Amino acid sequence: MEDFLTLLLAGVSVGAVYGLIAIGLNLTFWTTRTMNFGQGSVMMLCAMLTANLIARGWMQGLAILAALAVIVVLMVFTEMYTVRPALKIEGSMGWAVSTLGVGIILQGCAALWFGSQAVAFPDVIFSAVDDVVIFGVHVSLQYIAVVVLALALVVVFELLVRGTVWGRAMRAVAMDQDFAAVIGIPVRAIVLGSYIASGLLAGISGILVAQIGGTVDPAFGFDLVIFGFVAAVLGGMGSTPGALAGGIVAGVLQQMVGGYISSAAQHGMAFALLILILVVRPQGLFGQREINKV
Amino acid sequence: MTLKRRELLSFTGAAAAGGTLGFARRARAADPIKVGFTTALTGPFNEFGEGYKRGIEIAIEKINKAGGVLGRPIEIGVMLDDQLIPDRSVQNMRRILDDKSIVGLFCPSGSGPTLAVIDMIAADGRPTMNPQAQTPTVIYPNGPGGKPRPNVYTFSIQNDIEANFMAALLAKKFTRIGLLNESTGYGKTGSELIKAGIAAANKDAVVTNESYNQKDQDMTAQLVRVQRARSEALMVVGLGADMAVIRKNMTRMNMTIPFFTSAGGLSPPYVEGAGDLAAGTKGSQFKKISTVPPAPETKEFLDAYKAKYGADRLWGTDPEVPTPSMGGTVATGYDGMLVMADAFRRAGTTDAAAVIKAMDATKGFPGCNCTYEFTPEKHHAIKIGDLTTYEFVKKDGRMTLVPTAI
Amino acid sequence: MIAPRTVLTRLLTHPAFILAAIAALFFGCSWLSGGTVQILTFLMLNILLAQSMNLLTGIAGQISLGHAGFYGMGAYASGILMKTAGLPFVVSIPLAAAIGALSGYLVSFPAGRVREFYLAMMTLAFGLIFREVVREWDGLTGGAVGLSNVPSTTLKNLSVFGVTLDAIDYFRIVVIVTAIVMWLVHNFIQSRHGRAFYAVHASEVAAGCLGIPRAGTKRQAYTIGAGMAGLAGGLYAHMIGYLGPESFDLARSIEVLVTTVVGGLGSMAGQILSAIVFTFLPEKLQVFAQYQFIVYGAILAFTLILLPRGLAGLLLLPPRFIKPASLRRAGTAGVAIRPVDSDRNAALVVEGVTMRFGGLTAVDDVSLELHPGRITALIGPNGSGKSTLVNVVSGIYQPTAGDIRFFGESIAGLPDHRIAGKGLLRTFQDPRLVPRFTVRENLLLGAHRRYRTSGLAAALSLPSAVREEAAFLASVDAVTRMAGIADVADRPLESLPYGYRRLVEVGRALLAEPRAALLDEPAAGLSEAEMALLARMIRAMKDAGLMVLLIEHHMDFVAELVDDVVVLDSGRIIYHGDIEGMRKSPAVIEAYLGTSETEGAHA
Secondary structure (H helix, E strand, C coil), rough: CCCHHHHHHHHHHHHHHHHHHCCCHHHHHHHCCCCCHHHHHHHHHHHHHHHHHHHCCCCCHHHHHHHHHHHHHHHHHHHHHHHHHHHHCCCCCCHHHHHHHHHHHCCCCHHHHHCCCCCCCCCCCCCCCCCECCCCEEEEEHHHHHHHHHHHHHHHHHHHCCCCCCHHHHHHHHCCCCHHCCCCCCCHHHHHHHHHHHHHHHHHHHHHHHHHHHHHHHHHHHCHHHHHHHHHHHCCCCCCCHHHHHHHHHHHHHHHHHHHCCCCCCHHHHHHHHHHHHCCCCCCCCCCCCCCCC | HHHHHHHHHHHHHHHHHHHHHHHHHHHHHHHHHEEHHHHHHHHCCHHHHHHHHHHHHHHHHHHHHHHCCCCCEEEEEEEEECCCCCCHHHHHHHHHHHCCCEEEEEECHHHHHHHHHHHHHHCCCCCCCCCCCCEEEEEEEECCCCCCCCEECCCCCHHHHHHHHHHHHHHHHCCCCEEEEEHHHHHHHHHHHHHHHHHHHCCCCCCEEEEEECCCCCCHHHHHHHHHHCCCEEEEEECCHHHHHHHHHHCCCCCCCCCCCCHHCHHHHHHHHHHHHHCEEEEECCHHHHHHHHHHHHHHHHHHHHHHHEEEEEEECCCCCCCHHHHHHHHHHHHHHHHHHHHHHHHHCHHHHHHHEEECCCCEEECCCCCCCCCCCCCCCCCHHHHHEEEEEEEEEEEEEECCCC | CCCHHHHHHHHHHHHHHHHHHHHHHHHHHHHHCHHHHHHHHHHHHHHHHHHHHHHHHHHCCCCCCCHHHHHHHHHHHHHHHHHHHCHHHHHHHHHHHHHHHHHHHHHHHHHHCCCCHHHHHHHHHHHHHHHHHHHHHHHEEEECCCCCCCCCCCCCCEEECCECCCCHHHHHHHHHHHHHHHHHHHHHCCCHHHHHHHHHHHCCHHHHCCCCHHHHHHHHHHHHHHHHHHHHHHHHHHHHEEEHHHCCHHHHHHHHHHHHHHHHCCCHHCCCCHHHHHHHHHHCCCHHHHHHHHHHHHHHHHHHHHHCCHHHHHHHHCCCCCCCCHHHCCCCCCCCCCCCCCCCCEEEEEEEEEEEECCCEEEEEEEEECCCEEEEEEEECCCHHHHHHHHHHHCHHHEEEEEEECEEEEEECCHHHHHHHHCCEEECCCCCCCCCCHHHHHHHHHHHHCCCCCCCHHHHHHHHHHHHHHHHHHHHHHHHHHCCHHCCCCHHHHHHHHHHHHHHHHHHHHCCCCCEEECCCCCCCCCCHHHHHHHHHHHHHCCCCCCEEEEEECHHHHHHHHEEEEECCCECCCCECCCCCCCHHHHHHHHHHHHCCCCCCCC
């Protein structure tokens, strides 16, 4: 039983982060039907910058804010110079290739500036030894903190989207960009905003994951973004609660398979799940089938 | 008159002969002995490649300062970068092998690239030193008991030696052992060998073996399985960064069983990642290089390294005593170059066949990591006795490796 | 002065040059060093890989992010089959290609049901799963330690028919295989199959309405592309002798993607140039290794934006999709349109069709009939449901209620490409053509459904395939003359003014030898002269016995052509009869001009 709870908590915690990443991916997908294939590098860069600044003596909070600020600039650059021009060119998916390219550039730059080896990531929220005993089971506060933070972010985000004018504007842009432009919504700003928000979510996810693991290196983040994508597809690309649910399902499933069946199968399981969902139910658990007007 | 002419002739002849000889000697002195290698000089694994390259360079400086070998200086003729990518290693090694002026070779870092090029090297026949790859099949294609490849010699800790060391250690104190390994060649072969070693020492031992991927951030599932089997100790075959992740994970799960790591884990990245949690971790590593006081041949190397690079990341946290993993990252290159040069000297030539004969007769050569001995049947040098157990201990506010009994 | 691009293109694609280059490699290799022969062998493999991705991504437009997985499937398949099962080289290599092709097919299986973006993710997931499976299944693949002792030239234990091959023999074999594969692919691309791939890429909807099955075409592209990659993998395995999972990871997939993008998506010649650059560059520029990630990343990030056609766009003429040999044989004796055989059942019957989108009823209980040799106009204010009706009849939408019978057979609910396959063609209000194709290529696309020769015949350039293409090209020629666009037949469509595009679209419909044609506002935006040409084409359709439905606003244009008129308003038919009657019908007048209260058109 203790094992089950341990696995469950780890799964929920890791899954909540997948969900956060998924929401970030969803955001840009709604507004522009594009996705940042280099999202993993955004996570990595934020975590590495934070670690680096803290190592230089900066205050933790300040370091995180500074890293996030850099991410904002980066996302603006990505949207303006790699996504927008690619969308102007006719035909499928140049944006996939170009955002992937940005991700790879970031990986190369990080290796150049910070070295290719793993860098230690300090404990930001609690430390590995902090725990709380619930029903006789040691429950790590780090995991709980991650779950709580992720949930809080999702709630805040949903409130923003449903409750504020900006949120409604974003949904309008998501439904029909041209129409939204015609009725006076600043589409450019919203699209840019969605990329920035997506980057911020990714950056925060990066910090959360890095602090669980304890190290960051330039290749960090790539696999995580795939898991984020699995979560997004599992939950349905249109839905925020779906993304969180999808992430948690994916995370828990991973841990259960690893814990009860085979640890070797753990990794491949997430990818197999992706393929399964795409074949059986592409709109995910909570999404809707899309209709295109001709 | 006749005498004078004869004297003149002989004098001229002698002078000419002497002049020619002197001329030839100068030509040979200017004609360096070249060695070549391809390794990970850049990229995510460059500490290994950069490391052994430094070892070779320091050795070459030492040799040339003493007049070179066979009256000729040694130099690195070709040094190529493969970033530990096997295809690149293959292309690079082909280029190196085409260069007939290279008389001595070093294997790439890492088992993957080395396995990719080893057949090429064996077919070529030139003497080759392996500084870091640990998979036994690099040297012994038919397994550790079989015949070695005639021209390849290893200076690394072979997986089976390390495994036997650790297996003996673990089997002596524990009966239920958890064993984690990274899903690479190093991890897989290491854990297979340890399992076999433990089973041989104690057939009632229970070993729970799980694998993880490098750079995984969460190892909860693997640790739960180890815990479920009521393991009394945990041994991990892997590298430092992942070791830190595992350690933190264990702490979060309140797993307090003794924690052991392979040589690859007892490295700076582990300490950097785990911080104070590293305390109490034990593992095996090179013995000689961190022995205090150091042997004269070791001291010579350490002083030279410190003079050139200072007590840097490869050296470790204690400025006085190098971290034992330095034996594997840097000193194997140093020892390898010195042993090769010694073989050239004893053979009196750089011709492959003669050099190999000399290598196979290496005996009692003092190196940083051990005293080297090779025979036609044994092409590995590090023995169990050259390893020792270390433990991470916090000393003077720093996490340092201290030799310990198990 | 001939442009340098033309010179370069003619030189590089000239058969004599190509044969000379192959011969130079084939015979000259015995003078080269071992290292050079090896790197040239790598070059051939990289060319194969680049071509495979070019076919899949450049031409069919399907982004493949796990291509190294297909490469690896072939490599391990051949390596394992030779080493463990003892199969001979000449069997294991084709099997490697087949296994690669099979994995491509499986990955693309959901092609019909998901957006392209999901397919791209599937390829990514496939690549990652492949690596995981290889690593874990050590019994079969050697796992992380890798598969050693694969029969190879490095180990000097590779023999074919009893002859042990050395590096030079192997290189020769690889050169020949690469040359043959490229020849086959080149023929394939310049056939209706290659054009279909590109059409699906450029305009999915248009492709469907020409009878090109979208999902099936995408699957075909994945299968062939992955098969080529598998073949390259098999050849790789027996050159190098050792297979490790690290050789087939994401970094390798990215390398192939970079090579293809730089070469120029869509251009075979560009891929060769690019493969040369990326095979030799890392070798020559050792310092490059440190900046490699940044350089590759920058290439991916900006090439498609700054230099979308890559090296090929810079140095060469755009690739063409028609075999010159077929063009030469075409002659000028073609006929633009042949009379349709009469058939008692010939009719398009629309019966009680209703189309609802959620709460909106776009088409409300519409019934009409089309008969051979008659042109019916479909008229109505904007938003009255005309285009929607055509969309329903042509299979883009499934009707909410009602039936549609074509030649007695119910076609309601069939997908668009199937309906087009039966001879019911439609054109779009907004021309759906392939901008990069020439006029000729666009027109030829119309004949797609009429081809009988197979892909294999096209790839082998069999006389039957060449003859068939030539026959259609003759018809194309005739259509260009009828439409008055013969002088611009070889210009890319995107360089021509709007009016031409409309004419091409209608001309394309002619080439499909339809039995019924639904034309959606073909005269919009045409000049007087162009309208006359258009009218000529439409009359030719009528004379040939086609059923024609013509949606139009241009009353004068319509009045001269049509036999009867159907008027729609808010989805319902408010008049059906001849033009004279329509002008006098009160319902029509009210719909167009409104009642005394200001009404305007309904949605």
